[in-house]
Amino acid sequence: MTRRQVPRWSELRPLLQLKPLQLDPTRRRLDAALTIADLRTVARRRTPRSVFDYTDGAAEGEVSLRRSRQVFADLELRPQILRDVSTLDTSTTVLGHTSAQPFAFAPTGFTRLMHHEGERAVVRVAERVGIPYALSTMGTTSIEDVAAAAPAARKWFQLYVWRDRGAGEELMARARAAGYEALMLTVDVPVAGARLRDRRNGFSIPPALTMRTVADAATRPAWWMNLLTTEPLGFASLANWDGTVAELIDQMFDPTMTMADLEWLRSCWDGPLIIKGIQTVEDAQMVAEAGADAIVLSNHGGRQLDRAPVPLGLIPDAVEAVGDSSEVWVDTGVTSGADIVAAIALGARTVLVGRAYLYGLMAGGERGVQRAADILTDEVRRTMALLGARSIADLSPSHVRLP
Numbered sequence: 001m002t003r004r005q006v007p008r009w010s011e012l013r014p015l016l017q018l019k020p021l022q023l024d025p026t027r028r029r030l031d032a033a034l035t036i037a038d039l040r041t042v043a044r045r046r047t048p049r050s051v052f053d054y055t056d057g058a059a060e061g062e063v064s065l066r067r068s069r070q071v072f073a074d075l076e077l078r079p080q081i082l083r084d085v086s087t088l089d090t091s092t093t094v095l096g097h098t099s100a101q102p103f104a105f106a107p108t109g110f111t112r113l114m115h116h117e118g119e120r121a122v123v124r125v126a127e128r129v130g131i132p133y134a135l136s137t138m139g140t141t142s143i144e145d146v147a148a149a150a151p152a153a154r155k156w157f158q159l160y161v162w163r164d165r166g167a168g169e170e171l172m173a174r175a176r177a178a179g180y181e182a183l184m185l186t187v188d189v190p191v192a193g194a195r196l197r198d199r200r201n202g203f204s205i206p207p208a209l210t211m212r213t214v215a216d217a218a219t220r221p222a223w224w225m226n227l228l229t230t231e232p233l234g235f236a237s238l239a240n241w242d243g244t245v246a247e248l249i250d251q252m253f254d255p256t257m258t259m260a261d262l263e264w265l266r267s268c269w270d271g272p273l274i275i276k277g278i279q280t281v282e283d284a285q286m287v288a289e290a291g292a293d294a295i296v297l298s299n300h301g302g303r304q305l306d307r308a309p310v311p312l313g314l315i316p317d318a319v320e321a322v323g324d325s326s327e328v329w330v331d332t333g334v335t336s337g338a339d340i341v342a343a344i345a346l347g348a349r350t351v352l353v354g355r356a357y358l359y360g361l362m363a364g365g366e367r368g369v370q371r372a373a374d375i376l377t378d379e380v381r382r383t384m385a386l387l388g389a390r391s392i393a394d395l396s397p398s399h400v401r402l403p
């Protein structure tokens with residue numbers, strides 16, 4: 001029979017590890033988030049429903065997004081054993097310059113809507129982590145203010161071509177003058193995708209005060225307080241707008257764009273050119289031949305054409321088709337560092353992440369974006385070590401089996 005005794009304080013005390021109480025609720029929430037999915041859960045609780053849905057949602061039945069995420073879940077990672085992984089190097093070369101990590105922050109519009117710290121927060125984290133940041137044409141902080149917030153960050157400017165070509169030329173000139181390194185032309189928005197969550201929520205820019213949003217405000221007071229007590233929310237690169245996102249896109253964006261317009265673009269921009277939104281190998285080859293320095297295989301996070309090709313699956317053929325003439329990048333559906341490693345192993349030069357950092361931003365402003373970046377970088381390192389890859393160059397298609 002087991003002999004029992006009364007617990008003695010001298011034996012109990014060393015087992016008690018009382019951590020100092022974290023009094024800052026945002027810090028506490030962020031520390032408790034261990035994955036991007038955890039940050040999404042916090043973001044959902046902190047942000048009005050229409051804003052969360054605008055960020056989280058995709059087009060039509062959201063099949064493009066679901067499939068793009070599912071393929072990451074379904075692929076198999078194949079480790080190589082007995083490699084010395086005591087030192088790891090996650091850095092890579094993108095457009096001829098070093099990036100500390102094999103990912104970059106994708107351009108996202110209306111960023112100050114998600115959290116009042118907005119684009120400044122995102123670019124500052126990019127600067128600290130040592131990765132590039134792409135500012136959207138639909139940004140809510142000006143080209144110059146973003147540059148001033150993080151002078152040492154690598155910055156790219158994402159362009160949507162408007163019917164008013166003169167306005168686009170002016171933006172490119174401003175980006176050049178403010179030290180933006182590359183232009184990223186997004187080509188998958190000839191018209192607006194049907195974001196049904198936005199339609200159902202009556203989402204508009206600026207957010208309208210309806211019965212429903214007022215009720216929502218009662219449960220998200222901090223977000224509304226920040227909206228009303230900080231710099232008024234508006235687009236930095238276009239005259240202010242009153243209406244839905246779809247109306248804005250359909251009125252401002254130029255659906256007549258063709259390959260011939262790339263020449264016009266080249267005459268306005270003499271730096272590196274990235275073409276984002278390529279969804280077939282044929283188009284990858286076409287824009288590479290037309291002189292794109294990089295192409296982004298992307299279905300815009302599932303926010304445009306529904307049931308579009310899954311970008312990850314296009315990588316091997318696109319890399320083979322374009323050869324050394326362009327870098328092949330990828331985005332859509334990335335929710336972990338392991339996803340990033342898989343895409344790089346298949347041949348992508350870098351990976352853009354969108355929602356992953358926006359969930360962080362909604363969950364806790366700049367600290368939340370930093371938490372998202374920390375989660376991703378940790379996961380990248382751990383996955384590389386477990387795969388037996390010491391450097392990005394060690395990663396190869398043999399590390400991944402696609403479903």
Ligand SMILES: Cc1cc2nc3c(=O)[nH]c(=O)nc-3n(C[C@H](O)[C@H](O)[C@H](O)COP(=O)(O)O)c2cc1C
Binds near residue numbers: 055109137186299355
């Ligand atoms: C809220 C939101 C706004 C976006 N705005 C833009 C934009 O202004 N320009 C653009 O080229 N892409 C935009 N995108 C697409 C992203 O650049 C990127 O392609 C996409 O988010 C990648 O998918 P992921 O969110 O699953 O990482 C946006 C995406 C989201 C989620």
